[in-house]
Amino acid sequence: MEKDVRIVMVGAGNLGTCLAKALYKERFNIVQVYSRTPESARCLAMQVGASYTHSLSELTSEADLYITALKDDALLQLIPHLTRGREEALWVHTAGSVPMSVWDGYAGRYGVFYPMQTFSKAREPDFDQIPVFLEADSEESLALLHEMAGTLSRKVYHANSEQRQSLHLAAVFTCNFANHTYALAERLLAKYRLPFDVMLPLIDETAQKVHTILPGDAQTGPAIRGDEGVMAKHRRMLADEPRMLEIYEMMSKNIQNMKK
Amino acid sequence: MEKDVRIVMVGAGNLGTCLAKALYKERFNIVQVYSRTPESARCLAMQVGASYTHSLSELTSEADLYITALKDDALLQLIPHLTRGREEALWVHTAGSVPMSVWDGYAGRYGVFYPMQTFSKAREPDFDQIPVFLEADSEESLALLHEMAGTLSRKVYHANSEQRQSLHLAAVFTCNFANHTYALAERLLAKYRLPFDVMLPLIDETAQKVHTILPGDAQTGPAIRGDEGVMAKHRRMLADEPRMLEIYEMMSKNIQNMKK
Numbered sequence: 001m002e003k004d005v006r007i008v009m010v011g012a013g014n015l016g017t018c019l020a021k022a023l024y025k026e027r028f029n030i031v032q033v034y035s036r037t038p039e040s041a042r043c044l045a046m047q048v049g050a051s052y053t054h055s056l057s058e059l060t061s062e063a064d065l066y067i068t069a070l071k072d073d074a075l076l077q078l079i080p081h082l083t084r085g086r087e088e089a090l091w092v093h094t095a096g097s098v099p100m101s102v103w104d105g106y107a108g109r110y111g112v113f114y115p116m117q118t119f120s121k122a123r124e125p126d127f128d129q130i131p132v133f134l135e136a137d138s139e140e141s142l143a144l145l146h147e148m149a150g151t152l153s154r155k156v157y158h159a160n161s162e163q164r165q166s167l168h169l170a171a172v173f174t175c176n177f178a179n180h181t182y183a184l185a186e187r188l189l190a191k192y193r194l195p196f197d198v199m200l201p202l203i204d205e206t207a208q209k210v211h212t213i214l215p216g217d218a219q220t221g222p223a224i225r226g227d228e229g230v231m232a233k234h235r236r237m238l239a240d241e242p243r244m245l246e247i248y249e250m251m252s253k254n255i256q257n258m259k260k
Numbered sequence: 261m262e263k264d265v266r267i268v269m270v271g272a273g274n275l276g277t278c279l280a281k282a283l284y285k286e287r288f289n290i291v292q293v294y295s296r297t298p299e300s301a302r303c304l305a306m307q308v309g310a311s312y313t314h315s316l317s318e319l320t321s322e323a324d325l326y327i328t329a330l331k332d333d334a335l336l337q338l339i340p341h342l343t344r345g346r347e348e349a350l351w352v353h354t355a356g357s358v359p360m361s362v363w364d365g366y367a368g369r370y371g372v373f374y375p376m377q378t379f380s381k382a383r384e385p386d387f388d389q390i391p392v393f394l395e396a397d398s399e400e401s402l403a404l405l406h407e408m409a410g411t412l413s414r415k416v417y418h419a420n421s422e423q424r425q426s427l428h429l430a431a432v433f434t435c436n437f438a439n440h441t442y443a444l445a446e447r448l449l450a451k452y453r454l455p456f457d458v459m460l461p462l463i464d465e466t467a468q469k470v471h472t473i474l475p476g477d478a479q480t481g482p483a484i485r486g487d488e489g490v491m492a493k494h495r496r497m498l499a500d501e502p503r504m505l506e507i508y509e510m511m512s513k514n515i516q517n518m519k520k
Contacts, residue, residue: 113437116462117462118465155458174459186475198376198469202435203470205380215445221436230357
């Protein structure tokens with residue numbers, strides 16, 4: 001594809017940073033980075049050879065593609081201000097949970113570019129393996145997005161807004177909530193002065209296992225075994241951690257309900 | 261170590277099966293497999309070149325090392341029957357949550373051999389990477405267990421009963437509960453006719469990430485961002501899944517509480 005398409009990254013949070021860097025690596029032409037936070041805009045711009053601004057009035061209108069990577073609320077608020085005077089460009093957002101129709105009436109060509117992954121600025125993920133879900137207003141816009149996505153990832157799909165929302169919700173469970181179970185373990189181990197590292201082989205195997213066995217069949221542990229003796233002990237150990245205990249009870253109960 | 265030490269595997273569930281097969285692979289001498297379920301005993305015995313029985317009266321007394329891999333309740337019930345007439349052997353259990361002291365008064369030499377991993381019969385884990393936590397009644401027993409563990413794994417630790425119990429509880433969170441979040445996603449995706457496979461890169465990255473960033477710092481998603489718009493949408497999508505909604509609320513709330 002023509003990599004001289006002029007791209008503006010609107011947002012310099014975790015997703016915006018990782019996506020802009022991945023595009024830059026593939027020699028795409030990022031002309032400007034916008035972020036409300038000047039430091040974030042500057043920091044990302046430095047890394048991708050772009051200019052930067054924290055002021056909407058300085059947002060260039062000389063770009064072909066604007067990619068927004070903002071919190072959902074901010075996106076909805078900003079759309080009218082962003083697009084005004086820049087209606088000729090292609091506008092895409094990167095949010096799993098926002099329908100494509102938010103662009104309707106504000107941009108002539110638009111779409112969604114949703115890379116389903118957990119992004120942190122401190123970590124460069126292997127974009128090659130990240131599923132990217134696309135949606136667009138027209139075949140032409142879709143083709144352009146598909147070509148761009150295809151240079152970054154080997155897993156490019158088309159998904160409508162409803163599918164994307166369910167993917168995003170499923171991702172909250174498999175990623176955000178799974179990570180929270182790790183965080184709870186971290187807290188527990190710290191209490192007993194044990195390093196979190198010892199958990200890594202187990203975490204890895206738990207993730208690897210569902211490559212070959214569906215999670216419903218891969219479930220192990222005291223709840224699914226109905227091992228009441230162990231569970232009683234765990235409850236006692238969590239007696240001074242009411243929130244963890246609450247999660248323990250709910251997850252265990254739900255594992256048992258799902259088995260039935 | 262002398263691999264002709266005669267081993268009996270008491271229990272042929274997921275852990276017993278994986279451990280016996282790993283020992284057999286390292287050319288240890290498994291002489292007998294016991295399981296209450298005749299078919300399980302036979303099936304494992306076939307794979308490790310051992311005799312088998314489902315009757316305690318036929319449990320050999322001619323072994324040097326008995327390894328139990330039973331549910332906690334069953335272990336506590338069986339100990340007196342297992343050890344009677346076999347007090348000279350070394351007895352070890354494999355349970356994270358059972359103190360070593362359960363052997364006290366029943367066996368002369370005893371200990372714990374706790375491989376912290378999720379085991380399924382259908383999947384052979386890489387034992388080399390599995391942390392094994394040991395405890396024993398004496399330096400001599402510990403040395404023997406350490407030598408055996410060292411041939412299977414590169415990660416052998418000593419841990420007392422209290423440490424082991426906290427490891428086990430932490431493992432329930434990082435493994436059993438993390439897998440349950442995968443199972444909930446599986447269920448959700450099925451509803452929208454999306455294949456579970458699309459989640460795998462995200463699951464892998466979520467696990468990989470905590471190798472370099474502690475989970476407390478690796479947290480992403482709408483809850484930690486305080487993205488109320490997204491969360492409201494998710495709640496609506498889960499309106500007909502009251503149990504998933506309950507988990508969604510509790511995990512989100514707890515992620516936010518932990519941030520503070």
